[in-house]
Each structure stands twice: as structure tokens, then as C-alpha cells.
Amino acid sequence: MGCFISKSIDERGTKKKSGNGGEIAVFVPGLRTPKTIDFGRSLHSYLSPDLIDRISALRTRIVVMAAGEGSAATKPRRKTATQHGGSTLADLQQALEDYLPVLLGLTKEGSQYKDLVEFIWVNQEDDEQETAISNAWYEVLSVLHMMAMLSLSQANFLLIPKAHSDGYQPKVTEENKKGAINIFLKAAGYLDCAVRCVLPQLPDEIKRKLPADLNEGVLQALAVQALGQGVDIQLGLAIDNAKATLAVKRRLACEEVKYWHQAQESTSNLPLGGDWGVKHQLFIKWKHSEAKAAAYYYHGLILDEGNAENTHANAVSSLQAAEQFLKDSKKACTDFCQATPTTSVPPLWGAMKYLSEKIPKDSSSKAHMNRDVYSREKVPETPPKLPDFSVALKPAEYDLPPIDHRWRAEVDMQQYPVSSLEENKREGKLELFQIDQLKK
Template sequence: MGCTSSMPNKMYNVGKKKNKKRKLNIPEVVVFVSSLSLPGETNLQRALRGLLPRHLVDRLSGLRSQIMILAEDTGGLAFNELQRALEEYLPVLIGLVNKEFSLDQTVDFKWKNLQDGRQEICIASSWFELLSVVNMMAILSMSEANSLLIPKDGLDVAERTVSEDCKKDAIDLLIKASGYLDFCVQCILVQMPPDIKAKLPTDLQEEFLGAVSFQVLGQGTEMQLGLAVENQKATLSVKRRLACEQLKYFAQAAAYFYHGLILDKGKEPSCHITAVCCFLAADELLTDSKKANLSFCVASPVTRALQALPDLPDFSLSLRADDYVLPEMDPAWNDEKWEAQLQTLKEHLNDSVDEPENE
């Protein structure tokens, strides 16, 4: 994988001139996590004035602001609190993508990525907002899994251990994250028109989301294999099957291996800097891997195969993503009184547009 061998708080000097070099901190990583995006300032009251009841607009705005403030204050590390806030926001947000209300392109939703200097992305699409929210839930699940697998004792990497319960909880979180990502690809992106899709950032494109979904399942299988290796009761056939499944997942997640290249495609200078750091870290890991491979190759063939290895058996994948389903739309959207008011307002707005033309 590479991630399992990453070093904690690795520092890299980036820049050509000595007096202009920047030191970047590459945090310890066990689970690959996409860069986190946070909601930006969006004036829902102005965009939805006259189209929705005041109390519903205030609720939408309040829930979104709660997510924004919580994420800003904690840097996205308050996993449980943020997940609850996002789950509370979703039922109210779903009304904006409901075709019955025709509000899909009413609001310019803004999001900012923590990795590229907080550059804002603004797209007038409620589907973009829904995609960003569900994707954020996936990233939080991956981040929480990563935190469970990094011991807090501060010991040397070789001496630290992670409990079996933490590993199992991390696997469950990865399966959940994969479910969120699959839902983004299969149920949200398909609703977007091509012009909106073209505006999406790299980490919300279909190919990237699909690759990360396969990759987190591969990492979950890798942890299952680790648990099987540590379990004396696990048979060799079980370990072999898990190893084969792991390779199959990684083969389908090619974008993971080219993460540095993906980052380097970003338009911001910080994307290029981060990509360089990824390449430097990958080069160090590759060097260590070559040393380990060389020591194995020169060893006496006691257990090493003397002849060419046979092709791996083609097992069906056993670890699958959770099936994620959106919650029910908030009951406030089904209030008959304001629905009649909304229809009247729409007719009034249409009449206002037609009047200048008639004159």
C-alpha cells in the first residue's frame, strides 16, 4: 500500500532558493483520505426570498452555518459532531433538489477546499450542494478510520500497536465511506446536466470518486488480511483469498497510485507543491521497498518459490460498500399552505417578467 509505512510528521523542503524554501508537514497516514472541502458563505436568505417561507429558509441557513462553523473551528476533526450536523441538514436540503419545487439552480452554493489555499468553488446547483455534503460524509468517515489506526502513545513506529477493535471499527467506517461515494456516483452525478458536471472540481469527478471508493474497500481488505495473519486460527486459504481480493481492489483503484499526478493537475500553486511532497514521500517508500525486495531475493530459497508462480485465482470480492439511502424529505416541505403560496409567487414572478415585454 505505502500508506501503512508512512512516517509521522515528515517534513519536506520545497522551493528552488534556500531563502524561499517552505517546510511542509506531511502528516502520518494509514488510510488515504481525500482533501476535505468545507461550506463557504452562501446567502440563502437573498437567493430564496419570496420563494420559500421565512422559517424554512432560516432553518436551511442555520443548519448550513452550523456545519461551516463547526468545520472551521475544528479543522474537520470533530467527526461525530459534523456527521450529526450533516445528517440533520440533509432532509431539509433534499427539498431544493425536488423537481416539484423547481429550485435546483436558485442558489449559488460555495465550497472551499482546505488543501488548495481555501479557494472557493461556486456553482448554482442544489445537486452540487448535495454531492458536496455526501462526499464530506465519506471523507469524515475515512478521516475517522485513519485516526483510529494511529496510536496516540507517541512511541516509535515499529513499537506501536493498534487494538483489534480499532481495526474492526476502521473497516466498518471504510465500508460506510465507500457506500457514500458509490451513492455520489450512481445517484447524484447522474442527475446533473453536463454544464454543471464540467464545473466540478477534480475530487468530485466520477472517475475520482469511483477510484477512491474501490481504494477504501481495498484498504479494508488489507486490514482484514492483517487480522487474519495475526489470528492463529485463520487458515492459509482464507489469507490467500483476502490477499487476492486486495490486489483486485487496488487494480480497480488506479487513481490511488497516481494521487500525486491528480494533485498536480490542480490550478493552484499549492496543488503542485503538495504533489511534489507526495512524489518525495513515494520515492522514499519505493527505495525502502527495493531494499526489502533485494534482501529477499538474495536470501536462501527456504520458503521462496523456486519456479514461476502460478496465476492468482480470480475470487469474487467479498467486501462491499454499504448501501446508502438518503433520508426522507423534511415534513416542512409538505406544508400545503406554503405550497399554495409558492405557486402564487411563481405566477406573480412570471407576470412581472412578461410585463416589460408587453410594453
């Protein structure tokens, strides 16, 4: 939907696109898209024309497709959100996956090619600000980021309630909810790989040049909030399941709190600046408050079933905390939607549609029904601590793919130039089938 402006950390504050960001269920930074570059000029003295043409063609395909898909990917209200100009977001994702193994040849340990090409990317929300860095690992990082953002865009589209021809209110189908969970895990996997495998390859001077979108804290926040939204969907599914116990629902809500707390920690000290940086922090605050409202609600219900000393008073305190966090979440939602660029207030669905009705009702009724018991117990001013559960939802496993086999042939070609094939053959250095392969 929106973005962190794509610029170096010390260049924030320049103008960027704004306006109405539409309706969202998932905060999706704007796509960072690649600009055309000339591989031949940088690599003609180092690589064969065939390999240069191959890597250039793969990247050009992404440039062309991204130009058509970039705006559509972040406009979920459009029916063409996953199809534009005959191509789909899935096609763009596949193009990135095809490019990555060939690109990784430039990063091979000891490679002389890593710093030869200046890679240029620009955020679609800020066309005047581009980031150009001569390091192949920066390109790998940008590709992984784009793969993750496309995934979040797909999840966003699935989770926008859709109107039906039967006249019922717009809703999110169970199929879409389960599909979105899988997509969240994939997005978190791409971002986790970026932090774990790619950022450590970049020297500090390059890291300081990275745009705000690729800051380690931002990448970590996006990864854990993807997991948090996955758990939020799981909680909604548990609420709809008559067999799910209060303990199961409380655990899910408490796990969700931990994810959003991590997201808040990852971005709390970052000088994000700009409208979309502020908007992202408001989104985290909104969802964090929702998660705490759910967790304290189910914790209060479970405490109210106990018989230990002051248990019922702690239950009241928990339910009151849930009601307060619910109010905080509604305010944070309003602040988020009103923040520039403005977005539409999304309709309630899933867990919060249920809890927005149940929390005020149960908080009031429990206190009224048990007022005699509560009068004998001192209700604490601060709610009891939530249970500390280890989080269960993890990013989908994703590692960088193997380097494309064409690089093996490239190494052989440089070791045994075609001009000396017959001589190498006479000296017994190459088998016949190897010579045939190199000639091809």
C-alpha cells in the same frame, strides 16, 4: 491529510498549501468546507421565512463547525484530532445528516428552486480557490463528499499506532482495527451513493465545472481503496488468528489486489495534476504493490504444497514475485512520503509488519530446501496468474434520506395561503386540523 486542489479541471496548477502532512495510515483528501451564503436573498420570493431560516441555520452550523474541525480532522498526531473547540467530528457528521433532508427539498423533481441558490465550497488546502455553482445537487454532492472524508479521517486516526504507558512499541489495537473496517464501509457507502444517485442528476455543463475532488474517477477510487484498506485489516487479523488457513489468507490478499487495481484504473487517465494529485496516485501504487506482495506470497506457499507438474517451480516464481513487489512497495512508500507535501514514513503494523519479515525469509529458504526439485523444473520468467476471487467486502448501504416533512407543509402553504384559510374552510376544502397546522 492532503487534498486534490479544489478547482475546476482546467484550473489546476495554481498555488496551494504544502508542507509536512504528518503521519498517515489512510490517504485523506483535505476537507472541502462550505462558505457562508445568503439563502434569503435567493429564496425570499419563493419560500416561507420559517423554511428559509431553517435551511440557513442548518448550513451555518456546518460552516461554523467546519471552521474549527477542518484542520483538526487531518492532523491525526494531535490528541485533539476528534475534539476542537468543544465540538467533535461526530457532531459535524450529525450536522451534515441533519442538513441533508432539508436541502433535498430544493432538488425535488420538477422543483423551481434547484438552480436559485449559488453554493460555495472551498478546499482547506487551497483557500484562494473556491467553487461556486448554482445547483442544489452540487451541494448534495459536496455534503456526501464531506461525510466520507470525515469518516476517512476517523479511520486514519484509529490506525495510527499509539504509544502506551507500559513501554511497549506503539501499536494499533484490535478494537481500533475492527472499528476502522466499519468506518471504511460507511465512507465507501457515502461515495457510492454520490456516484450512483447524485452525479447522474447533474447536467454535463455542471459536471465540467466540478472541482477535481468531485471527479467521478476520484470518488470511485476513494470508495474502492477504502474497501481495499478494510480487506488489508482483515488480512492482518487473519494472520494473527492461528485457525485461519493459507487459503483464507490468499483469498483476502487477492481480493485486496482487485480493489487497488480498480483504484488505479479509476485515476490512471485523470489529469489530477498538483502535488496532492500525484501524491494520491503514489499512495495507490504503494498499497497496490503491498497487496500483490501478500497475494503472491500466499499463492506461492499453497503451490509449494501441491504435487502437479512444475508446481514447485511456479511456487518459486510466485515467491520471487512477492519479494520483488515487497521491494517495489517500499520504494513506492518512500516516493509517497517524500512527495510534496512530505509525510512521515509510517511504522509497519498489521499484515505488512509480518510479511516484510516472512517474504524474504521464505523466498530464500524454500528455494534452498528444494533446490534439487527446482533444478529439474523450469522456473518461469513471469509468475503464474493469481486466482480470480470475487470481492466480498461491499460499501455499507446508504441512500439519500427522505425529504424533510417541512417541505410538505410548505407545499400546502403555497397551495392554500393563510390569507384565504377561512374562505377555504367555508368551501370545505380544508379540515379544521389542517388549518391549525398551516397557521402554525
